[in-house]
Amino acid sequence: MYKGYLIDLDGTMFNGDERIEGAADFIHRLNDAKIPYMFVTNSGARTPEETLKKFKSHGIETSIEHIYTSALAAVDYVKENDKTNIYAVGSDSFKETLMNNELTLVDYHADAVLFSYDTHINYEKYVNAVQNVLEGAELILTNPDKVIRHKDKFIPGNGSLASVVVSATGVEPIVVGKPNAYILQKALEKIGVDQKGVAMIGDNYDTDIMTGIQGSIDTIHVNTGVHRTEDVMKKEVPPTHAVENLLDWAL
Incomplete structure (x- = not known):
């Protein structure tokens, strides 16, 4: 068919x-x-x-x-838009994917904030993400999932976690996923x-x-x-x- x-x-x-x-x-x-x-x-x-x-x-x-x-979609997007200095929120594997594709990870003065699902999200990461966005970095979400299934239960997804940055900055993100x-x-x-x-x-x-x-x-x-x-x-x-x-x- x-x-x-x-x-x-x-x-x-x-x-x-x-x-x-x-x-x-x-x-x-x-x-x-x-x-x-x-x-x-x-x-x-x-x-x-x-x-x-x-x-x-x-x-x-x-x-x-x-x-x-x-993550690969995010790589394609930032490269097409000439953004190479990235503040990344996400797993070690997510960051590895970015670095393997020639992106530079920074804590400050980023061109873009790439926000992916992070089970170790903490206040410091939120502070850095918010600061970079307020200084002009583009906020990019890998995906907007509000909830995901994990084994026999549902847990907060990337969209729910990223909503903190959206609320704090008033900036609507680009979603590549x-x-x-x-x-x-x-x-x-x-x-x-x-x-x-x-x-x-x-x-x-x-x-x-x-x-x-x-x-x-x-x-x-x-x-x-x-x-x-x-x-x-x-x-x-x-x-x-x-x-x-x-x-x-x-x-």
Whole structure:
């Protein structure tokens, strides 16, 4: 039916350390059929190499060329806008991704503040982020997720954590991750398929499904993560398709 797929990770391919039924089989079928696909994830906490290891631990056979994270989208964005001195909030792996792509990390006088999910966020990091933004640094969020699923519970996401900086500065951030059009267009460029022939697969209506809706591409909702099928189908604009898991989706 579709010539290519953009696929979410957390809540779609796996839930933390828990496997999701049908995920590995779906990627196996894509590989066998030689259908282009790109994993498009709002998680910038892992490097692409770490993400690949996580795939393998869940029995999902793929390659690093199929992985496009919000951290990589942030790298592309700041480079395109000639910003190289970065104050980064995020995991060590997030910062490693930035440095591996020739960005300079600074504490003060930054060109941009890149805010990614940080489980060790503290007051000092907030102070530095706010100060840099007030001095003119562009505030860029890797993703706006207000809540994410972790094992058997839901926890605050990057959008909730970053709201402190937004509130303190009054500056609305640039969001490079889903549902922003930036990460969608970059992913489409990478798989080389026109948006009319692509479907976006995900569990989160506010990010995954809205990426497709706002980008005028078809969407497939899976009932394996944040939002339940019965809830998303009641939305004013529901997903194009809804399945329990990817075992139910025929290529």
